[in-house]
Amino acid sequence: QNLTGLTFDPRLMVLSDMTILQRRIPPSFRDPASAPLRKLSVDLIKTYKHINEVYYTKKKRRAQQVPPEDSSTKKERKVYNDGYDDDNYDYIVKNGEKWLDRYEIDSLIGKGSFGQVVKAYDHHEQEWVxxxxxxxxxxxxxxxxxxxxxxxxxxxxxxxxKYYIVHLKRHFMFRNHLCLVFELLSYNLYDLLRNTNFRGVSLNLTRKFAQQLCTALLFLATPELSIIHCDLKPENILLCNPKRSAIKIVDFGSSCQLGQRIYQYIQSRFYRSPEVLLGMPYDLAIDMWSLGCILVEMHTGEPLFSGSNEVDQMNKIVEVLGVPPSHMLDAAPKARKYFDKLSDGLWTVKKNKDVKKEYKPPATRRLHEILGVETGGPGGRRAGEPGHAPCDYLKFKDLILRMLDYDPKSRITPFYALQHNFFKKTTDEGTNTSSSTSTSPAMDHSHSTSTTSSVSSSGGSSGSSNDNRNYRYSNRYYNSAVTLSDYEMTSPQVLPLPHRITSMSFCPWFCPWFCPWFCLWFCPGSSRQMEAGKILHILKSVLHNLVRTCTWLANREKCSFYVCVRLAAAVDTPLTCLPPPPPHLTGALATADENVVWQ
Structure with a gap:
């Protein structure tokens, strides 16, 4: 109580302060739609969209901002090759750029560990490259x-x-980069599979691819080349035209010549041969293994052996083909990586406790079922289609099994692969190629070789029951001594010959006795100054007499006429002078359907 007699109440002071605060609050209330609870529940999607808009708007604005020229704030960037390369040693491709006042860069069409591939227009040749x-x-x-x-x-x-190898037009150095100019091809076989939704192409198209690839491998195996591709796979096989079946092999960046192997890690895993997996010496046969895997994949749409690592790869191979032969594993440096040797000397698949993946027992995933030999093709998708009968699949399967032989020494070579019945005409004209024999350029008589028919497995005057034939040349892989079974030799065929033979290791023992002039021409280091007319005349006489006088050799080896033609082929001699086969060879070499080609 103060001097005036009035009483002071603190509550009145609080009320007056609240009144002041209430007067400051606007009379309107917040919209319920903007309440945080609603934004994070009912309108959650709108909230996220708004956040994204704000974020990307700021990001775009930052990207468009020009950094200040002040060197103290500008980040220093390392310059490679005067600014022409990136930090991965690749050339920075600029569309529309013109090189050497000739090549106008159009676009980047490929990139790999080696570098890049660009599409360009050659203004000098008026073509795309x-x-x-x-x-x-x-x-x-x-x-x-x-x-x-x-x-x-x-x-x-x-x-x-004409041997299905990509053509190198020229090369040059440009801004410290080696540039290789190739013909421009279409997309690769993997892209083709992708266009089929990985359901595979027809057996007829697979046959066309197989014939071209075998021809290419036959060409690479010639003694003058002896080139191992080392990375054959669908990605390295390109179509020449998207609407045609012609193909070419590309990318020889991992390739080497026989005897000059310089790489240890070769071949893409799905197509890697057993000898490479086992760490053994390898030769041209590794490309034939890759080809077998490719052909199955092209028809089925899926890799035959799709291992995630080398151990998984070997186990997938064993599922189909069984355990490799003991003589290979005994000599393989990396055999114990995949297999264990038992006390009896046999090998078994190594059981890895750390790997949870389970595999089928060896040789239980049959190629017969993978190809659908009797069920209308892979998944039954080819049932009823022309050219996909069980007999066609049996031939295809037999060829694949010969390509996938564990032992590279007995694995079929390109030379004999082209003679397989898979490439022969059958009663169904639509199932195979248009001729009874391979149309490969390697078999073309216009290429400085002559062709001849091999002895049929039936007929002939010989009483011998052994119809296996072995012919050897200086290059084992080009024409190796692979045994041809009765299954392969049931129809007449035209065997190819090497277009050039640099060794006389195959020359028959009677040649030096029968024709010294011939040996003078053929043996290494001999004089070749004789006139072409005289040589041709001598050869005509030799062949004419040889065919007529070696009946006893025919009865013994069943191949004297075949040898005669090979002798002439060795010196690129036309065989227009060759008479018809003698009567005692008619049953073995001539057939009623005139499938034998005499050249």
Whole structure:
């Protein structure tokens, strides 16, 4: 109570303060739609969209901002090859750029560990080309120079470009990058499979691919080349035209010549041969293994052996083909990586406790079922289609099994693969190629070789029951002593001959006795100054008499006439002078359907 007699109440002070605060609050209330609870529940999607809009708007604005020129705030960037390369040693491709006042860059069409591939227009030749730009690094340059040397060697021996190998047009150095100019091709076989939704192509188209690839491998196996591709796979096989079946093999960056193997890690895993997996010496036969895997994949749409690592790869191979032969595993440095040796000397698949994946017992995943030999093809998708009868599949399966032989020494070679019945005409005209024999350029008589029919497995005057034939040349893989079974030899065929033979290791023992002039011409180091007319006259006489006088050899070996033709082929001699086969060979060499070609 103060002097005036009035009483002071603190509650009145609080009420007056609240009244002041209430007067400051606006009379309107917040919209319920903007309440946080509603934004994070009913309108959650709208909230997220708004956040995204704000975020990307700010990001775009930052990207468009020009950094200040002040060196203290500007980040320093390392410059590679005067600004022409990125930090991965690749050339920075700029569309529309013109090189050497000739090549106008159109677009980037491929990229790999080696570098890049661009599509360009050659203004000098008025054509489109593909330019492979090698990385600006010494290791890649050295590898590319090996590829360049092999490509030039192949071009030298394939001037007509008929052996399904990509054609190298020229090469040059541009801003420290080696550039290889190739013909422009279409998409690869993997892209083709992808276009089929990985359901595979028909058996007829697979046959066309197989014939071309076998021809290419036969060409690579010639003694003058002896080139191992080392990375054969669908991605490295390109169509020449998207609407045609012609193909070409590309990418020889991992390739080498026989006897000059320089790489340990070769072949893509799905197509890697057993000898490479086992760490054994390898030769041209590894490409035939890859081809077998490719052909199955092209028809089924799926890789035959799709291992996730080398151990898984070997186990998937064993599921189909069984355990490799003991003599290979005994000599393999890496055999114990995949297999265990038992006390009795046999090998069994190693059981890895850390791997949870379960595999089928060896040789229980049959190729017969994978191909659907009796069920209308893979998944039954080809049932009733022309050219997909069980007999067609049996031939295909037999060829694949010969390509996938564990032992590279007995694995079928390109020479004999082209003679397989899979490439022969059957009663169904639509099932195979248009002729009774392979139309491969390697079999073409216009290529400086002559062709002849092999002895049929039935007929002939010989009483011998052994119809297996072995013919050897200086290059084992080009024409190796692979035994041809009765299944392969049931129809007449025209066997190809090497277009050039540099060794006389196959020359019959009677040749030096029968014709010294012939030996003078053929033996290495001999004089070749004789006139062509005299040589041809001598050869005509030799062949004419040889065919008529070696009946006893025919009865003994059943191949004297075959040998005669090979002798002439060795010196690129036309056989227009050759008389019809003698009567005692008619049953073995001539047939009523005139499938034998005499040239």
């Amino acid at each position: 593909a330019i492979k730009i090698i990385k600006n690094k010494k290791a890649f340059l050295n590898q590319a120079q090996i590829e360049l040397r092999l490509l030039e060697l192949m071009n030298k021996h394939d001037t007509e470009m």
